Amino acid sequence: MMTTVRLTAAQTMMRWLSVQMTEEGERFIEGVWAIFGHGNVAGIGEALEKIGDALPTWRGQNEQTMAHAAIAYAKTKRRRKAMAVTSSIGPGATNMVTAAALAHVNRLPVLLIPGDVFANRRPDPVLQQIEDFDDGTVSANDCFRPVSRYFDRITRPEHLLTALPRALQVMTDPAQCGPVTLAFCQDVQAEAYDWPEAFFAPKVWHIRRPEPDRRELAAVIEMIRAAQKPVIVSGGGVLYSGADQDLAAFAEKHNIPVVETQAGKGALDWQHPLNFGSPGVTGSDCANRICAEADLIIGAGTRFQDFTTGSWAAFRNPQRKLVSVNLTGYDAAKHSAVPLVADAKIALTAITAGLEGHRFAGPDASLRTAWFKAADRVMAAPQGENPNDLPTDAQVVGAVQRYAGADTVVMCAAGTMPGALQVLWRAAPGGYHMEYGYSCMGYEVAGAMGIALAVPEKEVICFVGDGSYMMANSELATAAMMHVPFTIVLTDNRGYGCINRLQIECGGAPFNNMYVDSRHKTFPEIDFVAHARAMGAEAVKVAGIAGLEAELARPRDRKVPRVILIDTEAESSLGVGGAWWDVAVPEVGTTEALRAARERYDSHAAFQRTFD
Numbered sequence: 001m002m003t004t005v006r007l008t009a010a011q012t013m014m015r016w017l018s019v020q021m022t023e024e025g026e027r028f029i030e031g032v033w034a035i036f037g038h039g040n041v042a043g044i045g046e047a048l049e050k051i052g053d054a055l056p057t058w059r060g061q062n063e064q065t066m067a068h069a070a071i072a073y074a075k076t077k078r079r080r081k082a083m084a085v086t087s088s089i090g091p092g093a094t095n096m097v098t099a100a101a102l103a104h105v106n107r108l109p110v111l112l113i114p115g116d117v118f119a120n121r122r123p124d125p126v127l128q129q130i131e132d133f134d135d136g137t138v139s140a141n142d143c144f145r146p147v148s149r150y151f152d153r154i155t156r157p158e159h160l161l162t163a164l165p166r167a168l169q170v171m172t173d174p175a176q177c178g179p180v181t182l183a184f185c186q187d188v189q190a191e192a193y194d195w196p197e198a199f200f201a202p203k204v205w206h207i208r209r210p211e212p213d214r215r216e217l218a219a220v221i222e223m224i225r226a227a228q229k230p231v232i233v234s235g236g237g238v239l240y241s242g243a244d245q246d247l248a249a250f251a252e253k254h255n256i257p258v259v260e261t262q263a264g265k266g267a268l269d270w271q272h273p274l275n276f277g278s279p280g281v282t283g284s285d286c287a288n289r290i291c292a293e294a295d296l297i298i299g300a301g302t303r304f305q306d307f308t309t310g311s312w313a314a315f316r317n318p319q320r321k322l323v324s325v326n327l328t329g330y331d332a333a334k335h336s337a338v339p340l341v342a343d344a345k346i347a348l349t350a351i352t353a354g355l356e357g358h359r360f361a362g363p364d365a366s367l368r369t370a371w372f373k374a375a376d377r378v379m380a381a382p383q384g385e386n387p388n389d390l391p392t393d394a395q396v397v398g399a400v401q402r403y404a405g406a407d408t409v410v411m412c413a414a415g416t417m418p419g420a421l422q423v424l425w426r427a428a429p430g431g432y433h434m435e436y437g438y439s440c441m442g443y444e445v446a447g448a449m450g451i452a453l454a455v456p457e458k459e460v461i462c463f464v465g466d467g468s469y470m471m472a473n474s475e476l477a478t479a480a481m482m483h484v485p486f487t488i489v490l491t492d493n494r495g496y497g498c499i500n501r502l503q504i505e506c507g508g509a510p511f512n513n514m515y516v517d518s519r520h521k522t523f524p525e526i527d528f529v530a531h532a533r534a535m536g537a538e539a540v541k542v543a544g545i546a547g548l549e550a551e552l553a554r555p556r557d558r559k560v561p562r563v564i565l566i567d568t569e570a571e572s573s574l575g576v577g578g579a580w581w582d583v584a585v586p587e588v589g590t591t592e593a594l595r596a597a598r599e600r601y602d603s604h605a606a607f608q609r610t611f612d
Contacts, residue, residue, distance in 0.1 A: 002196055002197075002198075003196070003197040003198075004194040004195055004196055004197060005194070005195050005197055005200070006192055006193070006194050006195070007192065007193070007195055008043065008046075008047065008157075008189065008190055008191060008192050008193075009043070009154065009157035009160060009184075009188050009189055009190075009191055009192075009193065010043040010044045010046065010047035010184070010189040010190065011046075011047040011050060011051075012157070012160055012193070012195055012199075013044075013047065013113075013160055013164065013182075013184075014032075014044075014047045014048055014050075014051045014055050015051060015200055016160070016164050016199065016200060017029045017032075017055055017084065017111075017164070018051060018054045018055040019200060019201070019202040019203065020168055020202075020203055020205060021202055021203065021204045021205065022080055022081060022204070022205065023204060023205075023206055023207070024080075026081065027055070027081075028081055028082060028168065028171075028172065028205055029055070029081075029082055029083065029084050029111060030056075030073070030081055030082070030083050031055060031056035031057065031058060031083055031084070032048060032055060032056070032057050032058070032083070032084040032085070032086055032113075033057075033058050033059075033060050033066035033067070033069065033070055033083060033084070033085045033086070034048060034057050034058070034059060034060075034066075034085075034086045034087075035059070035060055035061075035062075035063055035066065035086075035087055035088070035092060036088065037087070037088020037089070037090075037092050037115065037128075038088060038089075038115075038126075038127060038128075038186070039087075039088035039089035039090070039092070039093075039114075039115025039116065039128070039186045040086050040087065040088050040089075040113075040114075040115035040184070040186065040189070041088070042186070042189070042190060043115075043184075043186060043188075043189025043190045044086050044113065044115070044184065044189055047189075048086075058478070058482065059478070060446075060474075060475060060478050061474035061475055061477055061478055062095065062472065062474050062475070063085070063087045063092050063093070063095035063096045063099075064095045064096060064098050064099050064442070064472065065099075065442065065445070065446035065472050065474060065475045066085050066096075066446070066475070067085045067096050067099030067100070067103075067110060067112065068099055068102070068440075068442070068443045068446035068447050068450065068472075068475075069083075069446040069447065069449050069450035069453070069475060069478075070082070070083035070084070070085050070110045070450060071099060071102060071103050071106070071108050071110050071435075071447070071450065072411075072433070072435070072443070072446070072447035072448070072449075072450030072451050072454070073450040073451070073453055073454045074103075074108050074109050074110060075106070075108050075433065075435075075450075076409075076433060076450065076451045076454035076455055077454050078239055078240050078242065079107075079108065079109055079174070079177055079207075079240050080207065081454075082109040082110060082111060082171055083110065083111070083450075084110075084111035084112075084113055085099075085110065085111070085112055085113065086112075086113040086114070086115070087112075087113075087114045087115065088114075088115045088128070089114065089115045089116055089117060089126075089128050089129065089139070089140060089141075089186070090127070090128025090129070090130075090140055091128065092114070092115070093114035093115065093116075093140050093141055093143075093144075093183075094140050094143055096112055096114060096144075097143045097144060097147060098440065099112075099179075100112060100144055100147040100148060100179045100181065101147040101438060102435065102437070102438040102440050102443065103147075103178055103179040104147045104148065104149065104178050104179055105437040105438045106236070106263070106435065106437040106438065107177050107178055107236075107240075108177070108178065108179070109170075109171035109172070109177050109178065109179070109180070110171075110179045110180075111167060111171065111179075111180050111182070112144065112148070112179060112180065112181045112182070113181075113182050113184055114141050114144070114181065114183055114184070115183075115184055115185075115186050115189070116139050116141050116153060116154075116183040116184055116185045116186065117129050117139050117185060117186070118185060118186060118187045119155040119156070119185040119187055119188050120187055121136075128140075139153075139183065141153065141181065141183035144181040144183070145181075147179065148178070148179050148180060148181040149170050149176055149177070149178030149179060149180060150166060150167055150170040150176075150180045150181070151180075151181045151183070152166070152167070152181070152182050152183070153182075153183040153185070154182055154183065154184045154185060154188055155185050155188060156188060157188060157191050157192070157193035158193060161195075161199065163182055164182075167180040167182060168205060172205040172206075172207060173208070174207060174208065174209075174210075174240065174241075174327045174343065175210070175327040175328045176328075208343075209241075209343040209345065209346050210327060210341065210342050210343050210346070211342060211343075211346055211350075212340050212341065212342035212346065212347050212350055213340075213341065213342075216338075216339060216340045216341065216342075217340060217342075217347075217350055217351070217354065218354070219338055220323050220325075220338060220340045220351060221351060221354035221355060223296060223321060223323055223338060224254075224296065224298070224323075224351065224355060224358070225355065225358055227295050227296035227321075227360075228295055228360070228361075229290075229293055229294050229295050229296070229317075229360070230256050230294060230295070230296040230297075230298055230360065231256065231257050231258075231259060231290050231291055231294040231296070231297055231298065232247070232250075232251060232256055232257070232258045232259070232298045232300055233259055233260075233261065233264075233279065233297060233298065233299045233300065233302050233304075233308065234247055234258050234259070234260050234261065234264040234267055234268065234300050234301070234302070235261045235263050235264040235299065235300060235301040235302025235303065235308075236261065236263030236264050236301055236302070237264075237300065237301015237302065237325075237326060237327060237344050238264050238267045238300050238301045238344050239263070239264065239266070239267050239301075240301070241301065241343050241344040241345045242345060243267070243300075243301075243343075243344040243345035243348060244267045244268070244429060246344070246345050246348045246349060247267055247268055247300065247344075247348060248268055248269075248272060248274075249348075249352075250348045250351070250352055251268070251272075251274045252274065253352055253355075253357070253359070254352070254355060254358060254359055254360060255274075255359045255360045255361070255362040256274070256298070256360060256362075257274050257276045257290050257362070257363040258272075258274050258275050258276065259276050259277060259278060259279040259283070259287040259290065259291065260275070260277065260278050260279075261278070261279075261302050261305070261308045262278070262282075262307070262308075262418065262422055262434040262436035262437075263302070263434070263436070263437065264300075264301065264302065265278065265422060265425075265427050265432045265434065266427040266428070266429060266430055266431055266432035267429070268429075269427075269428060269429055270426040270427050270428070271426075273365060273368070274362075274363070275368075276290050276363065276367065276368060276371075277368075277371065277423070277577075278422045278423060279291045279308055279309075279310070279314055279579075280306075280307050280308045280309055280310040280314050280579055281306070281307040281310055281311070281419070281578060281579050281580070281581040282307055282418065282419035282420075282422040282423050282577070282578065283310070283314070283422070283423065283577055283578065283579055284371050284375075284423055284576075284577050285367075285370070285371050285374065285576065285577055286367035286368050286370070286371040288310070288314060288577075288579050289367055290363055290367070291310075291314045291315055292314065292315070292316045292317065293316075293317055294315060294317055294320060295317050295319045295320050295321065296320065296321050296322075296323065297315055297320060297321070297322050297323065298323045298325070299322070299323065299324040299325060299326070299337065300325045300344050300347075300348070301325065301326060301327075301344045302324075302326075302331075303326075303331045303334070304324070304331075304334055304335065305436075305437065306581070306582065307436070307581070310579040310580055310581070311580065311581055311582030311608060312335070312608045312609055312610070313579070313580055313582075313604055313605070313607040313608045313609070314579055315609060316607055316609070320609070321338070322335060322336070322337040322338065323337060323338050323339075323340065324337035324338070324339055324340070325340045325342060325344060325347045325348075326339070326340075326341065327341065327342070327343060327344075328341070329341050335610065336610070371576075374576045374577075375423070375424050375576060375577075377576075378392070378394040378395075378398075378424070378574060378575050378576050379394050379395060379397055379398025379401060379424055380395070380398060381395065381398065381399065381402075381545045381546065381549070382395065382544075382545060385544050385545060385546055389544075390567050390568055390569035391544060391545050391548075391566065391568055391569070392568065392569060392572050392574075393416050393417060393420045393491065393568060393572075393574070394420055394424060394574050394575070394576075395545050396463075396489065396491055396545070396548065396566060396568060397417075397420050397421060397424050397425060397463075398424070398545075399545050399548045399549050399552070400461060400463075400489060400548075400552065401424070401425065401426060402549065403549065403552040403553065404431075404459075404461070405459070406428050406431075407457065407458050407459055408428070408431055408458070408459050408460075408461060409430070409431050409432070409433055409451055409455065409458045409459070409460050409461070410425060410427075410431065410432060410433070410461050410462075410463065411432075411433035411434065411435075411444065411447055411448055411451055411460065411461070411462050411463070412434055412435075412444060412462070412463040412464065413434070413435040413436070413439065413440055413441065413442075413443035413444050413447065413468065414435075414439045414440060414441040414442075414443070414444075414465075414468055415441070415464075415465040415467060415468055415496070415497070415498045416465065416491075416497060416498040416501075417463040417464075417465065417491070418434055418436050418439065419498075419574070419578075420574055421434065421463065422434065422436075423574060423576065423577040423578070424574070424576075424577075433447070433451055435447060441467065441468040441471050441472075442468055442471040442472030443468075443472075444462050444463070444464040444468055444469070444472075444488075445462065445464065445469070445472060445473050445474075445475050445476050445479075445488065446472065446475040447462070448460050448462035448479075448486045448488065448561075449475050449478065449479045449484050449486065449561075451486070452479070452484045452485065452486045453484060456484075459486075459487070460486035460487070461486070461487045461488075461489060462486060462487065462488045462489070463489050463491070464488055464489070464490055464491075465490075465491050465492075465493065465496075465497070465498070466490065466491070466492040466493065466494065466495070466526070466528070467495065467496045467497075469488075469490055469528070470526075473531075473532075473535070474535075476488075476532060476535040476536070476537050476561055476563075477535040477536055479537075479560070479561045480535060480536025480537050480560045480561060481536065483559040483560065484561070485557075485558050485559055485560060485561060485562075486561050487552075487561070487562050487563075487564065488532075488537075488561060488562070488563045488564065489548070489564050489566070490528055490532075490563055490564065490565045490566070491566055491567075491568045492526075492528065492565060492566070492567050492568065493514075493567075493568045493569065493570035494514060494515050494516070494570065495513055495514030495515045495516070495517075495518070495570065496513040496514070497513075497514065497568075497570030497571075499513050500513035500514050500517070500570060501570075501571070501573060502583065504593075505597065506583055506585045506597050506601075507585055507586070507589065507591065507593045507594030507595070507596065507597030507598065508593075508594070509591075509593075514570065528541075528563065528565045529541050529563070529565055532563040532565075536560060537560055537561040537562060537563050538556060538557055538560060538561070538562035538563065539562065539563040539564075539565065540562075540563075540564060540565070541564075541565040541566070542564055542565070542566050544566075547566070548564060548566050551564050552564070580604040580607075582604075582605065582608070584601070585597045585598045585600075585601040586598065
């Protein structure tokens, strides 16, 4: 006779999650971020309290940023571990939709457990319930459907017997990996059921490595052999596959230059002679030169986002062809690429075997040398620094670069700094974390906390502008409360400087981005130092690059975050690197600036290429 145990549905979920294991013998779901409300406090809240340290619970300040912390944790763990996030119904749930979209775009695992309305419908409409006049099955949680890799609504306890394994299968599948949403009806959370004891047996989840199709492999090998100037575009899939050393070995054996996407940066040490930096909009001069001349682009674990491709104008060789090595057929077949659907580590090894030592003439090494000299110039500390001269973002990056060591992880997400860091930062292996798939303002502070939880032995440095900091800073209090240390370099240019520059470059007038150009009666003077201290962090404002370097070097409390505020100027671009980005400019306007911007747009758009 089958042995059963009587538990509520919520108790069952948490007990089951606590015994889902990685191949290294650790919990796959490390713990649960929770903000309780009437939709999850009685059911899920009781279950989390009961299970205790077998599945730890952490309290956050905002549902979106809790989820950001969980996503950053999973990214840092290279998708080998993840976290869950639970909220109440209504605004608590919909707060997480942006984070779900971020995880979906970046192919990162997170388990979202929003509370839902009553399955029995007796008290309808309940507080915070969205009523659809035409569909009685709809709730606010249906917003998660397009931004979840797997969505389920738990309307009966026994649904968990199939829903939970499906959820973990998606989160541990390298091709399907992404956010999972289990909308949990609040009355069902509290319902009891007789569960098979065997359901709670520990399970190890193995991450598969798909082998390439022999026909696709043969086609790719033939294309590489026929090329004269190939280039490898290394994406995040190289890191998630653990193919860092395989990429280096492949490039060395065949003498092929490598360029890195935002997600792929840090797989190949910046000092490697075949690492030519980043391509596209926020690319290095040497990488964009290599890409413009390449007759074969070999994507490895990249989805070819428009920043990587310069809106498909970076690859200018009329003879160019495209190969895409990717775990998903969807990404591998983009832009008529010749696909190789396989794990990056396995694929690189198989291609090398087929090439049988075939080597190319290789790139011009002087391009790297010239690039580093140009980058050194813009990152250098100003000589005879005048306290009244505000530093550039490139100079701030340079100051942190001179301080950073092999155990430093820099991170960012939106604004000017992602571009500055991709172009300029010299990443040690594993030392770069950028959320640029969704470029989500507000990811930075919570993301830095998630990284620090994942790699407590590392020094995490978060670059964030005043605009992003104002959007979402509350998890700074959580990090202080939990003794999670990291450093925030907060650059204050008094508005959205990055978009202001783009607005001007597109022929527009400065409008509604900088405080000075926005409708106001009092110009805001925000005391970021006082604010950060009030949240429990160390905080100080520094004067210029010399002050920033001195503060970075100062001994500090390693238990709480620290915030270093520095005023920066908002007008300058980096002055090096970069490429065109397709941001549509109005065809009709009344100013000479707009007419000139449209002319520039049309001239660059002429270089956009499709791959036939």
